[in-house]
Amino acid sequence: MKLKLKIWKQKNQTAEGKFHDYNVEADEHMSFLEMLDVLNEGLLENQQEPVAFDHDCREGICGTCSLVINGRPHGPMQGTTACQLHMRHFKDGDTITIEPWRANAFPIVKDLVTDRSAFDRIIQSGGFVSVNTGQAMDGNAIPIEKDVAGEAFEAATCIGCGACVAACPNGSAMLFTSAKINHLDLLPQGKVESSKRVVKMVEKMDEEGFGNCSNVGACHVECPKEIKLENIARMNRKYFAAKLSAK
Ligand code: SF4
Ligand code: FES
Secondary structure, three states: OEEEEEEEEOOOOOOOOEEEEEEEEOOOOOEHHHHHHHHHHHHHHOOOOOOOOOOOOOOOOOOOOOOEEOOEEOOOOOOOOHHHOEHHHOOOOOEEEEEOOOEOOEOEEEOOEEOOHHHHHHHHHHOOOOOOOOOOOOOOOOOOOHHHHHHHHHHHOOOOOOHHHHHOOOOEOHHHHHHHHHHHHOOHHHHOOHHHHHHHHHHHHHHOOOEOOOOOOHHHHHOOOOOOOHHHHHHHHHHHHHHHHHO
16 A cells, blocks of 8 residues: 655754655555555665654553544554554555644653653652562452452553543643543552542652643543543542641
8 A cells, every 4th residue: 555644844943843755665464553664765775864763562551652644643543553544444545744842841852752750750759559579479368359450450551652642632641641540540559549649649740741621521532541531530529638638
């Protein structure tokens, strides 16, 4: 299949960026990132600068492949990361627009690569359980209700990709932050530091320049792991309870 690509090129955060046009020939069995590899190989063969884009696992696990494809974070397929998106979902002759995540809190490093270390700093502020190191505990030593374990597991599937932020008109990170809070908070081991954690992580999120949730819901729609909006409501309740009990 022959495709036209309109790709955002930008040297760094302060430089002016613009769309560049490229032609590429791809196979319908290729992944979207393999199609970009083919493009870059061709550019390198012709001594042209390749397009910078982020990727790592290429299995939908690491959350690195941050591409806005035809206006949608991770592209047109529901519940699918850009690396798991296949070219069979496009047609011969299509024009595809590819942009980086656009959010104040994610500055552009180069072309399609953004700096998402703000997410790491939110996790560092409280997204952990403090335990004494030593021998690993038996997995079944603390009984946990199946529903609760299931809900915690669902929240834990967040891969920290940032598509929720890119999809939100407010650049809010509340879906990500709430998933990272709740997957710990729902379990007995995480409850010990619950109040401290929610306050620290929410305040870090605000400090990093992310916007507030105004119930648009685009984060959930574009999230490749379909993280539920209920996580945000639960985080808000926890946050207010923690702030009130601290007074
Ligand atoms: S909530 Fe979804 S979109 Fe947001 S970082 Fe996690 S996996 Fe990505
Ligand atoms: S490259 Fe790891 S999730 Fe896409």
